[in-house]
Amino acid sequence: MISADIPTEHQELLDQLKDMIVAIDSAGACRTAERIVAEKIDPMRAIKYSIAEAALAIGHKFDTGECFLPHLVMVGDLMDQVTMILEVGIPQEDCLKKKVVVIGAVQGDMHSVGKNLVGTMLRSGGFEVHDLGVDVPSATFIQKAKDVKADLIALSSLLTTTMPYQREVIDDLVSMGLRHKFKVIIGGGPVTSEYAVEIGADAYGKDAVDALVVAKKMFGME
Amino acid sequence: MISLLEIAERTQTGEKVVEKDWDMDLYRTITGLVEKYDLKHPADHCFINQDDDLPQRAFEAALECLTELGIFCITTGRRVRLCRDEILTIIRETPSEIPMGQGKDRRIWKKQKLEGGDPVNICPGHHTPFTEDLASLVVKNFAQIPRTDFLEGFNFSQVDGREIIGPPMEVYASRRQAAWLREGVRKAGRPGLAIVYYPINTRAEDLICVMDPEHGLRKTDGILLSLLPDLKMEQDMLSAAIVYDEYGCFKISGSFAIAGGFCGGIEGAIVEGIAKPIAAMIAYRDTIHYTGVEHIHSLNGRQVLTPWVNWARSVVNQALNRYAKTVTMRWVIPTSGSGTDLNLIEIAMQSIEAVVNGMNLYAPRHCRTTTNRGQTPLEAEWMIEVADATTGAGLDRAGADDLLTRLAQSIDGRKPEKGYAITECYDLVQHRPVPAYDQVYREVKAHLGDSGISFL
Numbered sequence: 001m002i003s004a005d006i007p008t009e010h011q012e013l014l015d016q017l018k019d020m021i022v023a024i025d026s027a028g029a030c031r032t033a034e035r036i037v038a039e040k041i042d043p044m045r046a047i048k049y050s051i052a053e054a055a056l057a058i059g060h061k062f063d064t065g066e067c068f069l070p071h072l073v074m075v076g077d078l079m080d081q082v083t084m085i086l087e088v089g090i091p092q093e094d095c096l097k098k099k100v101v102v103i104g105a106v107q108g109d110m111h112s113v114g115k116n117l118v119g120t121m122l123r124s125g126g127f128e129v130h131d132l133g134v135d136v137p138s139a140t141f142i143q144k145a146k147d148v149k150a151d152l153i154a155l156s157s158l159l160t161t162t163m164p165y166q167r168e169v170i171d172d173l174v175s176m177g178l179r180h181k182f183k184v185i186i187g188g189g190p191v192t193s194e195y196a197v198e199i200g201a202d203a204y205g206k207d208a209v210d211a212l213v214v215a216k217k218m219f220g221m222e
Numbered sequence: 223m224i225s226l227l228e229i230a231e232r233t234q235t236g237e238k239v240v241e242k243d244w245d246m247d248l249y250r251t252i253t254g255l256v257e258k259y260d261l262k263h264p265a266d267h268c269f270i271n272q273d274d275d276l277p278q279r280a281f282e283a284a285l286e287c288l289t290e291l292g293i294f295c296i297t298t299g300r301r302v303r304l305c306r307d308e309i310l311t312i313i314r315e316t317p318s319e320i321p322m323g324q325g326k327d328r329r330i331w332k333k334q335k336l337e338g339g340d341p342v343n344i345c346p347g348h349h350t351p352f353t354e355d356l357a358s359l360v361v362k363n364f365a366q367i368p369r370t371d372f373l374e375g376f377n378f379s380q381v382d383g384r385e386i387i388g389p390p391m392e393v394y395a396s397r398r399q400a401a402w403l404r405e406g407v408r409k410a411g412r413p414g415l416a417i418v419y420y421p422i423n424t425r426a427e428d429l430i431c432v433m434d435p436e437h438g439l440r441k442t443d444g445i446l447l448s449l450l451p452d453l454k455m456e457q458d459m460l461s462a463a464i465v466y467d468e469y470g471c472f473k474i475s476g477s478f479a480i481a482g483g484f485c486g487g488i489e490g491a492i493v494e495g496i497a498k499p500i501a502a503m504i505a506y507r508d509t510i511h512y513t514g515v516e517h518i519h520s521l522n523g524r525q526v527l528t529p530w531v532n533w534a535r536s537v538v539n540q541a542l543n544r545y546a547k548t549v550t551m552r553w554v555i556p557t558s559g560s561g562t563d564l565n566l567i568e569i570a571m572q573s574i575e576a577v578v579n580g581m582n583l584y585a586p587r588h589c590r591t592t593t594n595r596g597q598t599p600l601e602a603e604w605m606i607e608v609a610d611a612t613t614g615a616g617l618d619r620a621g622a623d624d625l626l627t628r629l630a631q632s633i634d635g636r637k638p639e640k641g642y643a644i645t646e647c648y649d650l651v652q653h654r655p656v657p658a659y660d661q662v663y664r665e666v667k668a669h670l671g672d673s674g675i676s677f678l
Contacts, residue, residue: 065519065528068482068490070249073242108392108423110296113451113483116245117518133241134296160351160377160593161395161422164387190351190377192592207522 010041014050021054021082022061024074033085043086047096051079055125062121063209069117076123099219102145103154104132106165111158114188117208118154125212126221127152138169145182152215157188166191167199183218187211223315224308226464229505233457236292236300244294245484248452251290252490255283261489269532269626270578270619277541284496284541285309293501296450297457304504312504318547320472320509322372324414324442329371331510333549336540336580338613343582344369344606345551348376349420350587350596352644354398359650361406363599365415366653369606372444373407374585375399375420379593392423393431400438418444418474429462433469441470444510448476449502452484453494463506475499475508478553481531482518488530491515495538499548512553512584514538523557523590523638526568527630532575539579552576554586554605559641560598560648561659564633566666569601571629573608578622583609588641595641598648600655600663608670611677628673
């Protein structure tokens with residue numbers, strides 16, 4: 001709930017937008033977003049409240065098994081659509097800048113389930129996510145991170161023998177003098193928090209839900 | 223029967239599909255099929271499906287899923303389309319007995335009967351990473367378990383003291399894995415025991431390099447070539463399948479569905495869980511499958527039991543057993559680690575369930591295993607004890623459901639426990655658990671006995 005300085009009917013619209021996103025009602029959410037713009041409600045308020053609260057709600061539903069990975073994808077897509085509507089008329093420099101994540105399964109690793117989960121959770125949690133897919137060489141991670149001015153590089157590894165490539169990305173960032181530019185989070189089946197410390201990662205995500213919590217904490221987004 | 227060469231051609235000529243579109247199409251198609259075929263769990267929770275009509279509807283849903291979607295090749299980004307006749311032919315031609323091993327260790331893996339009957343086939347280990355200093359000794363320990371029918375390899379991060387990174391080192395390490403398996407089974411006095419190569423990476427060279435009648439895979443051994451989740455395949459795996467099809471090794475596949483992923487919820491996972499082993503047979507000629515349904519949250523070790531997952535697993539296996547002749551095995555994946563009572567109780571529950579669902583048993587290991595922390599021989603021996611007791615008791619579905627319900631109540635509210643490394647709870651030289659773990663085992667066995675299981 002936002003503070004009491006907002007008229008009741010505006011609050012109702014913001015709550016309606018939140019509920020429509022959680023219900024994955026595309027048409028309804030877009031119509032409500034348009035009404036918010038038409039009513040000259042602060043769009044940043046809608047983004048920081050309706051979308052953020054929707055992200056929390058859908059994350060909780062995933063955690064409790066009420067919704068699944070496809071729902072996270074659909075909610076992520078809808079959030080992007082709604083944000084575009086709300087940001088019409090806002091100068092680019094004033095738009096809420098999302099934290100940017102580049103994610104992928106490291107070189108030699110073809111497993112995408114965990115990476116998909118984390119990427120989708122991060123996206124529905126308010127991050128801008130660039131998913132590079134599987135079998136991604138270190139150079140590709142780094143180049144993409146530079147291109148999109150990423151804040152976070154997320155490295156997934158499901159095989160013991162591909163874990164060294166998580167270290168390779170970090171070592172390459174160091175040798176290129178870029179380590180300070182990007183945070184790095186690692187995860188995957190055989191990966192541990194101890195390994196994250198050993199290779200100099202900034203964080204470790206035990207699973208998709210944990211990865212979102214950790215990423216938000218990293219950027220003061222709780 | 224559609225040839226692997228034909229499949230290979232279709233991975234190059236099939237319709238191009240963006241992977242994200244494939245994922246969402248899978249979800250939409252399966253969701254529609256769940257509704258069309260009225261796949262839903264009963265009102266009251268159960269562990270074993272009691273509805274005899276449901277597996278057939280689920281099977282039809284899976285056939286329609288495969289016919290409508292095909293299989294997605296991630297290497298080329300193309301759809302491998304299949305027609306119903308091709309799928310039915312594969313099902314008809316699927317063997318229900320798989321010979322393996324040599325000499326006195328020759329075995330036949332079989333499709334088991336629903337509600338049990340014969341002692342089930344056993345792979346007691348590994349599919350969990352060990353360090354190279356333990357490798358040969360671990361293999362010897364597991365091979366010494368008399369009921370072992372085959373033994374699978376494992377991953378590791380170092381070979382000859384060097385970190386494994388890059389294809390040349392992976393090839394070297396792959397051959398070492400096969401050599402450790404060969405050496406370990408010889409040390410156990412079982413030189414003919416079938417070994418199964420566990421891919422330390424899925425590049426074609428890593429999969430094929432272990433063919434070696436003297437030091438690696440013989441024609442009577444096997445290899446793990448798994449379809450990826452969401453009905454996806456890789457060309458490297460297909461390349462290996464083509465080679466091994468000619469060479470002679472049997473192939474096994476990780477063919478369970480993950481509820482919560484792109485297949486949707488529990489009911490959606492049933493559809494994928496039936497479709498996937500059929501697709502694995504088509505794509506790679508896999509003939510032994512670890513099947514069923516798991517849940518994202520239990521695979522991640524977040525919770526011990528997830529409602530309806532066991533029921534969904536039983537629907538999948540009843541369908542495959544009745545309508546597809548599939549040789550299945552239950553991958554026993556407790557959420558708690560070795561050395562804990564919860565680990566042994568979970569293994570017991572999964573073993574009881576497997577026997578009643580007509581499944582063999584495979585490699586009990588912690589769901590979030592890390593190096594040297596995945597399994598000990600005690601868990602495998604325990605798995606066999608419980609399975610044999612279940613077979614001997616002649617439990618039917620209703621009886622098994624009642625027993626599993628009581629066991630579930632006994633662990634209600636408990637959270638997964640991390641457990642111990644193999645060297646902390648098991649003496650590999652003397653091939654026995656440390657006294658503390660032995661005590662845990664005896665207490666759990668007594669608990670199972672109090673719950674109604676009579677051990678032989």
